[in-house]
Amino acid sequence: MTYCVGLRMNAGLVFLSDTRTNAGVDNISTFPKMNTWHIPGERMVTVLSAGNLATTQAVVSILDERVRCSGGTRPSIMEASSMFQIANMVGETLQSVIQQSAARSNLVASAFGATMIVGGQIIGSEPRVFLIYPEGNFIETSDDTPFFQIGETKYGRPMLVRAFDAHMSFEEAVKLLLVSFDSTVKANLSVGLPLDMQVYEADSFAIGRKFRMTQDDPYYQEISSGWGNSLRQAFADLTPFTFDKVQV
Numbered sequence: 062m063t064y065c066v067g068l069r070m071n072a073g074l075v076f077l078s079d080t081r082t083n084a085g086v087d088n089i090s091t092f093p094k095m096n097t098w099h100i101p102g103e104r105m106v107t108v109l110s111a112g113n114l115a116t117t118q119a120v121v122s123i124l125d126e127r128v129r130c131s132g133g134t135r136p137s138i139m140e141a142s143s144m145f146q147i148a149n150m151v152g153e154t155l156q157s158v159i160q161q162s163a164a165r166s167n168l169v170a171s172a173f174g175a176t177m178i179v180g181g182q183i184i185g186s187e188p189r190v191f192l193i194y195p196e197g198n199f200i201e202t203s204d205d206t207p208f209f210q211i212g213e214t215k216y217g218r219p220m221l222v223r224a225f226d227a228h229m230s231f232e233e234a235v236k237l238l239l240v241s242f243d244s245t246v247k248a249n250l251s252v253g254l255p256l257d258m259q260v261y262e263a264d265s266f267a268i269g270r271k272f273r274m275t276q277d278d279p280y281y282q283e284i285s286s287g288w289g290n291s292l293r294q295a296f297a298d299l300t301p302f303t304f305d306k307v308q309v
Contacts, residue, residue, distance in 0.1 A: 063111035063212030111212035112175025156197030217241035
C-alpha cells in the first residue's frame with residue numbers, strides 16, 4: 062500500500078510520499094514513489110505513484126527514457142508546452158502499460174491498476190497538479206479541491222480537510238502533511254517511513270527543497286508524540302457525556 066499527497070497552495074506545491082511497497086512479518090520492502098524532472102529556469106515536473114509496482118515503475122521508466130532520448134518519435138514531458146499536455150502524456154502511458162500487461166497475462170486490467178499525481182510548472186503558466194486514473198483520464202486541483210491523495214487516503218484526509226489553508230507557509234504545510242502521514246501510519250501497517258518530501262516554490266522552476274525523513278528523525282518523533290498527546294487532551298476537554306443528556 063502507499064500514501065502520497067500532492068498539494069497546491071499560494072506559495073507553490075508540496076509533495077509527500079511514503080516508500081513502503083510490502084509489509085510482512087519478516088519482509089518489508091521500500092522503493093521511491095516520487096520522481097522529478099526539471100529544466101532549470103523553464104520547468105519542473107514531479108510524479109507520485111501508487112498501485113501495482115511493476116506498472117508504476119514501467120511508466121516512470123518510459124517517461125524517463127523519452128526525456129533522455131528527446132527528439133525521438135514520441136515527445137517527452139520535457140518537450141510538452143503545458144502541464145495539461147504532460148498530464149495527458151502520463152495518462153496515455155499509464156493506460157497503455159496497464160493494457161499491455163493485462164493482454165500478456167490474460168488477467169483483468171484492474172490487476173495492474175495504478176494511479177498517479179502529476180504536478181509542476183512550466184514557464185508562462187501557473188503551478189498545476191493533476192490526479193491520473195488507471196484509465197488514463199485525469200482531473201485537476203481547484204480552489205475547492207486543492208490537494209490530491211492516492212493510496213491509503215482515508216486516515217490522513219480529515220486533518221487536511223480541516224486544517225489546510227491556501228495562504229499557509231511551506232513550513233506549516235509540511236507540518237500538516239506529517240500529521241496526516243502519521244495518522245495513516247498509526248492505522249495501516251502497509252504505509253511506513255522513510256518518507257520523501259518535496260517543496261516547490263512557485264516560479265522558481267527548480268526542484269526546490271527535497272528530502273527524506275526516516276523513522277528516527279527527531280522532528281517526526283516530536284510530531285508523532287505531540288499529535289497523539291494533543292488528541293487525548295482535546296478529547297478530555299470536550300463536554301462530558303452523561304446519560305441524562307440523551308433524549309428519549
